[in-house]
Amino acid sequence: TALATRAPSSVSVDVDPPLLQHYIDGEFVATAARFENRSPVTGQLIAAVCEAGPAEVDRAVAAARRALAGPWGEASVEDRAAILYRVAAGIEARFEAFVAAEVADTGRPVEQARRLDVARGVANFRAFADLIKTAPSELFESRGPDGATLLNYVSRKPLGVVGIISPWNLPLLLLTWKVAPALAMGNCVVAKPSEESPSSATLLAEVMRDAGVPPGVFNLVHGFGPGSAGEALTRHPDVAAITFTGESRTGSQIMKTVADGVKEISFELGGKNAAVVFADADFDAAVEGVRRSSFTNAGQVCLCSERVYVERPIFERFVAALKARTETMRLDYPDAPGVDMGPVISHKHRDKVLSYYRLAVAEGATVVTGGGTPLFNDIRDAGAFVQPTILTGLPDDARCVTEEIFGPVCHIAPFDSEQEVIGRVNDSAYGLAACVWTTDLSRAHRVSRRFHTGLVWVNTWFTRDLRTPFGGTKLSGLGREGGRHSLDFYSEITTICIRL
Numbered sequence: 453t454a455l456a457t458r459a460p461s462s463v464s465v466d467v468d469p470p471l472l473q474h475y476i477d478g479e480f481v482a483t484a485a486r487f488e489n490r491s492p493v494t495g496q497l498i499a500a501v502c503e504a505g506p507a508e509v510d511r512a513v514a515a516a517r518r519a520l521a522g523p524w525g526e527a528s529v530e531d532r533a534a535i536l537y538r539v540a541a542g543i544e545a546r547f548e549a550f551v552a553a554e555v556a557d558t559g560r561p562v563e564q565a566r567r568l569d570v571a572r573g574v575a576n577f578r579a580f581a582d583l584i585k586t587a588p589s590e591l592f593e594s595r596g597p598d599g600a601t602l603l604n605y606v607s608r609k610p611l612g613v614v615g616i617i618s619p620w621n622l623p624l625l626l627l628t629w630k631v632a633p634a635l636a637m638g639n640c641v642v643a644k645p646s647e648e649s650p651s652s653a654t655l656l657a658e659v660m661r662d663a664g665v666p667p668g669v670f671n672l673v674h675g676f677g678p679g680s681a682g683e684a685l686t687r688h689p690d691v692a693a694i695t696f697t698g699e700s701r702t703g704s705q706i707m708k709t710v711a712d713g714v715k716e717i718s719f720e721l722g723g724k725n726a727a728v729v730f731a732d733a734d735f736d737a738a739v740e741g742v743r744r745s746s747f748t749n750a751g752q753v754c755l756c757s758e759r760v761y762v763e764r765p766i767f768e769r770f771v772a773a774l775k776a777r778t779e780t781m782r783l784d785y786p787d788a789p790g791v792d793m794g795p796v797i798s799h800k801h802r803d804k805v806l807s808y809y810r811l812a813v814a815e816g817a818t819v820v821t822g823g824g825t826p827l828f829n830d831i832r833d834a835g836a837f838v839q840p841t842i843l844t845g846l847p848d849d850a851r852c853v854t855e856e857i858f859g860p861v862c863h864i865a866p867f868d869s870e871q872e873v874i875g876r877v878n879d880s881a882y883g884l885a886a887c888v889w890t891t892d893l894s895r896a897h898r899v900s901r902r903f904h905t906g907l908v909w910v911n912t913w914f915t916r917d918l919r920t921p922f923g924g925t926k927l928s929g930l931g932r933e934g935g936r937h938s939l940d941f942y943s944e945i946t947t948i949c950i951r952l
């Protein structure tokens with residue numbers, strides 16, 4: 453994993469790129485099948501990655517089952533918490549290496565990788581170690597029909613082997629958001645990160661090994677979805693549960709695959725999130741807030757606002773202000789001073805985003821700013837950069853207003869009443885997140901409770917308390933993770949009744 457230790461740099465390429473391997477049963481394992489990992493900044497080769505197939509997935513699941521039957525299966529809450537704290541400390545000890553890994557794979561600004569991605573990797577392990585040490589158990593005392601006292605209490609056991617499939621947009625954050633609680637509850641995991649972002653997951657395996665996580669407890673297999681490691685993991689009969697983060701249609705496919713085995717599933721899927729700006733909002737805060745919620749991570753956050761509704765009295769002023777603020781954004785190398793935005797994850801995704809930019813014009817949109825690719829006249833033109841883009845003038849049923857684009861783009865529309873905007877926000881196949889900008893406290897509570905979404909932020913965005921439930925409704929997901937909701941998903945509950 454030489455790659456992961458390289459400091460982020462404007463142009464980085466090795467004649468012999470590092471080989472990223474699987475981590476199975478406590479050892480790094482190479483396979484003959486491999487695929488390329490390329491920089492989205494320059495298009496250059498940064499690593500070769502081993503691809504796992506059913507055989508490697510089977511080895512990983514078997515190792516996980518052996519670990520469950522070993523000391524790990526008997527570990528106490530204190531033992532598991534202690535190991536999770538060591539993993540958190542291990543990530544911290546290699547903080548800059550993780551930053552370099554995330555930046556190499558995704559081209560994101562170094563500062564974002566530090567402040568968000570890797571910081572949350574540490575926080576996720578600490579949060580669930582804290583939680584299992586303090587989580588209360590349930591016990592109810594009642595009287596039986598014969599008057600005897602009955603003690604009813606809940607006992608939790610691990611699910612067993614948990615399959616974790618994660619996406620490329622926040623690689624370490626989203627992988628550890630699932631690995632931490634799964635291990636906290638005593639499971640063993642087989643993790644399959646996205647083929648677009650293998651580096652930080654590989655580094656995490658090193659940290660797991662060095663932290664003394666027993667062989668087989670954490671396993672990592674690289675590869676793709678259909679016909680590759682991802683599908684093999686969902687099909688494996690000894691995998692008890694699948695926790696998946698990714699596109700809604702992928703979730704639907706995985707649901708079909710696991711249906712025969714009636715496996716536990718937890719899905720964090722797509723979104724077409726709305727930001728709502730009322731005329732009484734703190735105007736400057738709302739402009740900066742919507743810029744962040746539309747363009748952070750080049751719009752590749754499931755919580756990003758691709759739909760913006762602005763109360764008519766301030767609509768023109770808001771569009772002009774957001775345009776002006778957006779046009780000051782700096783697209784650049786990850787380590788460039790003052791960089792605001794990097795490229796999207798790949799040429800393939802860039803082409804998808806650009807196809808929506810063209811579609812928007814075909815659907816009659818006004819392109820207020822952006823709509824294409826920046827021109828650097830250097831190696832960055834071989835990367836996957838797209839311009840942050842603001843659209844107006846589309847009807848609510850336009851594809852660019854209903855379909856998830858997952859790029860740095862938002863469509864802004866005026867509205868005239870609370871009732872109207874609530875209806876428009878809810879008129880979506882998705883239901884992940886919404887963001888509201890208003891200084892009217894009653895209105896903030898009133899509208900937030902009426903949104904058909906799993907999450908609402910008011911006068912802020914993507915601020916997280918890890919003890920709260922996180923997830924979406926409709927096409928945006930199944931279930932909630934976070935706090936005790938993760939403990940519930942990652943454990944099998946037995947209710948025991950004792951007659952005294």
Ligand SMILES: NC(=O)c1ccc[n+]([C@@H]2O[C@H](COP(=O)([O-])OP(=O)(O)OC[C@H]3O[C@@H](n4cnc5c(N)ncnc54)[C@H](O)[C@@H]3O)[C@@H](O)[C@H]2O)c1
Pocket residue numbers: 617618619620621622626644645646647675676677678682683686697698699700702703705706719720721722723753754856858884924928929
């Ligand atoms: N709700 C959330 O919390 C959340 C968070 C991040 C990203 N997302 C969503 O993820 C999407 C972007 O990520 P992506 O492009 O990596 O998603 P994706 O669905 O293409 O892939 C996600 C993961 O699933 C694997 N995969 C794909 N097909 C599979 C199959 N048939 N069986 C098993 N595994 C399969 C991929 O290899 C990858 O590891 C966006 O839609 C975004 O909204 C949602």
Ligand SMILES: N/C(=C\C=C\C=O)C(=O)O
Pocket residue numbers: 621622626629720752753754755916922
């Ligand atoms: N699951 C979380 C974030 C998801 C971001 C989506 O791209 C989190 O903050 O825990």
